[in-house]
Amino acid sequence: xxxxxxxxxxxxxxxxxxxxxxxxxxxxxxxxxxxxxxxxxxxxxxxxxxxxxxxxxxxxxxxxxxxxxxxxxxxxxxxxxxxxxxxxxxxxxxxxxxxxxxxxxxxxxxxxxxxxxxxxxxxxxxxxxxxxxxxxxxxxxxxxxxxxxxxxxxxxxxxxxxxxxxxxxxxxxxxxx
Numbered sequence: 001x002x003x004x005x006x007x008x009x010x011x012x013x014x015x016x017x018x019x020x021x022x023x024x025x026x027x028x029x030x031x032x033x034x035x036x037x038x039x040x041x042x043x044x045x046x047x048x049x050x051x052x053x054x055x056x057x058x059x060x061x062x063x064x065x066x067x068x069x070x071x072x073x074x075x076x077x078x079x080x081x082x083x084x085x086x087x088x089x090x091x092x093x094x095x096x097x098x099x100x101x102x103x104x105x106x107x108x109x110x111x112x113x114x115x116x117x118x119x120x121x122x123x124x125x126x127x128x129x130x131x132x133x134x135x136x137x138x139x140x141x142x143x144x145x146x147x148x149x150x151x152x153x154x155x156x157x158x159x160x161x162x163x164x165x166x167x168x169x170x171x172x173x174x175x176x177x
Contacts, residue, residue: 037117037153042082044159045151049087051160057097057167059090059145085152086114090145097170098145099126104169107154107162119152119159 019027042065049063061068064075065083075083091097101123102110108121112128122128124142132140151159 038085039082040153041085041115041151044153044156045085045087045149046083047156048149048151048159048163049089052087052089052163055163055167057091057093057170059092062088085150087149087151089147089149090143091147091167091170093145093170093174095125095144096174098123098147100170100174101163101166102126102147104166105162106165107158108149114150116150117153119154120150122148124148 045063046065049061049066052058052061053066053068063069063083063086064071064079066072069075091101102121103123105121108119109116110122111120112122113120124146125137125144129137129140129142132142137143
């Protein structure tokens with residue numbers, strides 16, 4: 001009962017007692033295309049994860065839809081239509097390489113949110129988790145080489161090209177092979 005009261009009070013405070021007609025229209029419109037957008041996020045993320053596995057600059061890739069993922073069986077069971085738009089990967093060269101890649105991409109926006117229609121990139125060790133010690137970062141699963149992508153709805157070839165250019169910058173400026 002207390003939880004229901006909290007939701008009701010905070011909901012009324014934050015959203016008002018009724019949606020405006022325009023907000024209701026936008027909500028319905030968004031819900032009508034949600035399935036299509038989520039499918040595209042998942043398809044793009046899987047394609048990008050597979051492509052990243054083939055790149056020499058990449059040390060590892062984490063995506064539940066990959067055959068190599070320890071979560072593949074669970075993701076097939078619970079997420080049969082697609083495994084999300086989130087891909088994490090590590091780059092050779094560690095912290096400096098990862099930070100440079102995140103800051104160099106042009107199509108990916110450097111933002112911490114997830115689930116946008118546009119693709120987003122973040123290097124957690126230098127942004128969202130920078131206040132933590134190295135030990136605390138490791139304990140939360142944030143490694144120095146980790147990059148997190150929230151893959152959007154763009155053309156997959158454009159996303160690959162953007163990352164390819166960022167990898168080239170790292171190779172040139174940091175002399176990483």
